[in-house]
Amino acid sequence: MSPQIAQTLVFHENTIDALLDLKERFSKVGRIRIATLLSKINNLKQGSKLVLEYFTEIKTLWKELNSHHLMPHCTCLNPCRCAAMREARYFMLEDQVIQFLTGLNDQFNVFKTHMFMLDPLPSINKVCSLVIQEESNNLSLSSSIDEPLSIINVANSRKPQGRDRGYSNGFRPPRHCTFCGKNNHTIEYCYQKHGHPNFSKHRSCVNASSSIAEIEAQSGK
DSSP states (O other), rough: OHHHHHTTTOOOOOOOHHHHHHHHHHHHHHHHHHHHHHHHHHHHTTHHHTTTHHHHHHHHHHHHHHHSOOEEEEEEEOOOOSSSHEEEEEEEEEEEEEEHHTOOOOOGHHHHHHHHSSOOOHHHHEEEEEEHHHOOOOOOHHHHHHHHHHHHHHHHSSSSSSSTTTTTOOOOOOOOOTTTTTTOOOOOOOOOHHOOOOEEEEEEHHHHHHHHHHHHHHHHH
């Protein structure tokens, strides 16, 4: 208790009067806090957080809410034997499971639909464990798909671009003859150095070879 609040209780004769004073003074403040906690819980979303981080955050809000809004217990000398109190506690825990599942990201929609169809719902710790396992499976699948794609992208980036492979940006330097100094040919095909090819001589050799082949064929008959 803070010193400021303690100073307002020093004149009470007994503890009961002090407790009643505190209850009357802070009960309305407690309701405002309960309303704030309920709003935070209902609007809490997973977002960019991991499932375990999201679960820890919402569980902290549940604990604070329960401290302001305690679950009633039967205090009769002869406790009730009906299941009313047990069902009331189950409904409170069921609300927590629904709130937790509702705040999960859309990637768990199939999982959430499956959970909502179960009757009865598993405990909140069991549901959290199943969601974490589902998250781990999704991350493993995503990494196994992204790895081949990254390898393909790296391989494509190393391929030469353009029509002339081996030259950057498809640019190929012009051929240059070191003998005559002209472009578009090299020294191996320079007419000034080797002379023009004798096409007539080449044709005559071809014709002569054909005639010899015809004579040999006739003599063979």
